[in-house]
Amino acid sequence: MREDIIARAEFLLTEVRLTPEAAQLRLKDYFPELELEERVRFVHEAAGLVAETLRRLN
Numbered sequence: 001m002r003e004d005i006i007a008r009a010e011f012l013l014t015e016v017r018l019t020p021e022a023a024q025l026r027l028k029d030y031f032p033e034l035e036l037e038e039r040v041r042f043v044h045e046a047a048g049l050v051a052e053t054l055r056r057l058n
Contacts, residue, residue: 002042005031009046020047 008030012023023046024039034042 005034005042006046006049009043010050013043013046013050020044 005027009023009027012018012026013020016023016026018026020043023043024036027034027039027042031039
């Protein structure tokens with residue numbers, strides 16, 4: 001499930017182009033059992049993966 005959450009967070013950040021704060025709120029729609037701390041952590045992790053991908057592309 002962890003991979004699903006990170007993938008959804010990554011989608012919200014890249015495809016939907018939400019801010020990290022907005023992505024944290026939207027994750028609650030998909031995974032209502034997650035606490036705020038968990039949503040913050042998953043969005044932060046997804047943002048790191050996005051940044052790493054962009055670094056590799058440049």
